[in-house]
Amino acid sequence: MRNPDNFGLIGPLSRAVDQAVISSRLDSRGVHLDNIQNVLKSTDLQLLKVSETGESVEKGQGIAISLVVPLYTSLLMYGLITMRSVIEEKTTRTMEVLISSVRPFELLAGKILGVAAVAFTQFAIWTTSTALLFSFGVLAWLGMTRNSPLAGVHVPISLVIYACVFFIGGYFMYASMFAAIGSACSNEQDAQQLQWLAMAPLVFCMISYGVILNDPASRTAVILSEIPFFAPVLMSLRISLQTPPAWQIALSVTLLVLTTVAVMYASAKIYRVGVLMYGKRPSLVELVRWLRYT
DSSP: OOOTTOHHHHHHHHHHHHHHHHHHHHHHTTOOOSOHHHHTOOOOOOOEEEETTEEEEOTTGGGGGGGHHHHHHHHHHHHHHHHHHHHHHHHTTHHHHHTTTSOHHHHHHHHHHHHHHHHHHHHHHHHHHHHHHHGGGHHHHTTOOTTOTTTTOOOOHHHHHHHHHHHHHHHHHHHHHHHHHHHHOSSHHHHHHHTHHHHHHHHHHHHTHHHHHHOTTSHHHHHHHHSTTTHHHHHHHHHHHSOOOHHHHHHHHHHHHHHHHHHHHHHHHHHHHHTTOOSSOOOHHHHHHHHTOO
């Protein structure tokens, strides 16, 4: 072979060699087969989803998990955009002009809503496109065979709605945290040393991803998905795998809303003090002290 790393050729070649070796071993033991490929042909396993309403074919249901990836990416990306936007206004002294016309909380709310307009539009495009592409076997209409793993894929509209609800709550919570971090720093280098405070919960969501995948109804999965900082990603993942009881979803949404309001209030207090602060990056103790200012 001129290219030993050609994986497209290695696979078929390896299977052909395996079949030849197995055929030779069977012949040496007196077992003669006309077509060993038919004997070694794999079976077509059909998976059934069992629910309270009965059994249903949910071939390709795991594709719905792909909605969680844009959710995680959007929360992190637009949070960082909000933080960098605040830092830019501080370094260009634009903030000093704006703060003379509006209150800091109004300025923070306007900053978050401005980025939210872009974030919600893009996330809506992603979720709508994914739902239209994969729902009710659309891919099968495009010429895919019945045995294709993507044929017959079904993404419930309820999953798209839940993903949007958790994204909205998660966005306001994380955007407020990133905005507060941006207001407390004078440059992006200092902000990079503090942004772990807001990034840590999102990173933990991806680390604990496997816990939800293995058993979405386990006690650990339930507890993690109810924690507001993890709920936007992990509860959406649980819903995409196995819809939890309605009370768990309602409790998760309620805790997320209450925590978002509390985080926005705390971030506004940090924003009010830090937006006009320049120089050395504040420590965690100083940030806590800023929360006590009236």
